[in-house]
Amino acid sequence: MKNSPYAGKLATSAMLVDVPKLIADYYAGIPDLAVPAQRVMFGTSGHRGSSLERSFNEWHILAISQAVCDYRAWQGINGPLFLGLDTHALSIPASASALEVLAANGVDVMLAHNDEFTPTPAISLAILTYNRGRRSGLADGVVITPSHNPPDAGGFKYNPPNGGAADTQVTAWIEARANALITSGLNGVKRMPHEQAMRASTTHRYDYLNAYVDELDQVIDMTAIRAESIRMAVDPLGGAGVHYWGRIAERYRLDLTVLNTQVDPTFRFMSVDWDGKIRMDPSSPFAMQSLLSRFEHDHSYDIAFACDTDHDRHGIVTKSAGLLPTNHYLAVAIDYLFQHRPLWSSEMSIGKTVVSSEIINRVGSKLDRRVLEVPAGFKWFAEGLHDGILGFCGEESAGATFSRIDGTVWTSDKDGITAALLSAEITARTGMDPGEIYAKLASELGAPVGGRIDAVATPVQKKKLSNISAQQLQCGELAGEQIQHIFTNAPGNNAAIGGVKVVTANGWFAARPSGTEDIYKIYAESFRDEEHLQRILLDAQAIVDLALNA
Known part of the structure; x- marks a missing residue:
């Protein structure tokens, strides 16, 4: 398809979303379920839509939240629910709506300290940490995010006790229940005023940021990165991890520069994607133009990276290859990890989606590791990651996660932060950037x-x-x-x-x-x-x- 003439250029004022109208329509719009696009529909990663199109409105969130409560009651899930949100404009009102329902249903909700934005992997880690060793009273979570989608989008994703995105059986149940509630005019939805919900005895605070950052050295060899003085640059793309990177640099004494600390729901600082839309996609050379230009002209960095709005996707920029195509980096990461994690079980497998590159299969054969090929959607990996069967999982859309250094589960949802930091570890321990390593792999295994x-x-x-x-x-x-x-x-x-x-x-x-x-x-x-x-x-x-x- 033909690229927009604006592709790769900074967004113009005419492209910016009208945030007040977006919020007003969130509260005013009532979905018409006779219109398929206005129904609750869980795709590969939750329900997504826009209040401007009546596909993501307060009614949707109230109904989905009640459906989640009903599902929890049916399944006997009675531990805390970890609630996080990204920096999209619709995420804050949607989070407020969700809390009103969750509190009215007596659910213990864990909100972020200081109302900090919350990356998807921080929610997954919190669920897994709480549930470790438990057989009952299990926790689950909700992330209010449409991922890398444009600024007018909203999203709601449910993560069950395994910490990953819910599978199709779970989402089908929640979807059907939510649509039934909307059809009934929200009859059956329990709700309390937001101020009352904030003061409820079931509403708690949780330090997602430090809980996540303080365990990163169990996944990434921070000592190697620090010892080799790897100079890194990161662009959070205005996303939920914007305050995580500075804390990571401080905690592990890394030479890591945060290039952009802006949070603006219009995302006016973004260069637009191939189709002329603002999209916070770290795998797109058009959306990544600002970082690519900075890296090309500033030679003080060894490697650079970015993450999308909820920080579950990554983009890696190298000296040798520029923005490394997603499948190239997945192949490099797999090749490196299974040779530099001696505590990982020899039975651990590799997870990939059916539309990811075949070079991953060839790397798996080279390593004598089984490759588990699944349909599109990271939800298919959650159980395998949780149970320690899968050591690394990746998909063609720049999502990946992998086990801790000791071989135990880290997150069972995508983690753009660790995928990004791994590029620095690879550079530190091999003396080559990931682009150079991919060139060697392609020479050996074929260049797709x-x-x-x-x-x-x-x-x-x-x-x-x-x-x-x-x-x-x-x-x-x-x-x-x-x-x-x-x-x-x-x-x-x-x-x-x-x-x-x-x-x-x-x-x-x-x-x-x-x-x-x-x-x-x-x-x-x-x-x-x-x-x-x-x-x-x-x-x-x-x-x-x-x-x-x-």
Whole structure:
């Protein structure tokens, strides 16, 4: 798709969200469930929407919060609920609405000290820390965040006692209950005034920031980074970890410069993404333009990184390769960790999503480690991380987490902070930046080139694609190569991928319907060259279109 002429440039005043209107519409808008986009819908990481489109309003949050309370009662979850929020404008009113319901239901809620913004990994860590060794009275959590999405977006994510994003069975229950409550005009929603909820005996404070920062040396070799005097720069992109980085530098005596400490719900300091929208995506070279330009002209740093708004995603900037593509860094991180964590079990596996690069599989083979390939969504990794089966998990959209140095679980949700700091540890202990290490891996294992295209599809065709079978694909070859495998269920856990993946010796494609637009997405990769990639993409669209129109 064609890039906007504004891509990579600072946002103009005309692009900035009208925050007062956004908040007013949050309270005034009432969703119409006859409009599918206005229903409560949990995607791969919670319910997301905008008050401007009546897809994220107070009614949604009141209903979802009550549904969470009902789910907790049904499941016997009666420990504290850790509640966090990011820096999006809608997060503060949504957090207030959620507390009013949680308090009225008698839930012990843990709010951040000093009303600090809360990264997603800090919530996951808090849940796991509280639940360690417990069999009853377990804690869970809620993160109010739409992740890296534009400034007009809001989001609500529920994390059960395993600390990760809730799986589809849990979210389907909460989604159905929330929509029923909205249909009833919120009849059945318990609620108390916000001031009363803040004073309730069940409302507590929790120091997420120091609880998280003080344990980081159990995950990252801070001594190596400090000993080699690695010079780091970070841009929090105006996100929830904005005050964490200074504390990390102070606590571990690191040469770490925080380049941007601004928090502004319009995110006016961002360069806009490929489509002309403001999006706090650390994997996008357009959104990362400010940091890339700074790093290119200021040679005082060895490595730089950024995280998205709730700090569950990372972007790594190296001297050798600039902004390192997500899949490249995942491969490097895996290769490094499984060779530099001697206390990790020899049975620990690698988790990846079906649309992540095949080079991860090749790194896994090199390391003699099993690769568990699952559908899109980090929720599929939560149990494996929690139980110590998975040592590292990553997805193509720049989310990753990994075990502590001793092999026990750190977080079971994505952690952009540790993924970023790992790049400094890698540089310190190998003498090479991650870009240089990836170049060596690509020379040894093959250098994949990847791409994605969007194709038009009707709602009926999208539904057909999400339920497609291997037998419906009438093909034996892809881009001149014999097809080896056709997957409609992920090989790692046999869960439906909501589409199809086709694999040959030197390439693959995966096709999935969009959850928000009348299109389907084709991801592809070639271990030959760009020409071969384009042939795969063309053949893929022809194969899928034939099946959808049959």
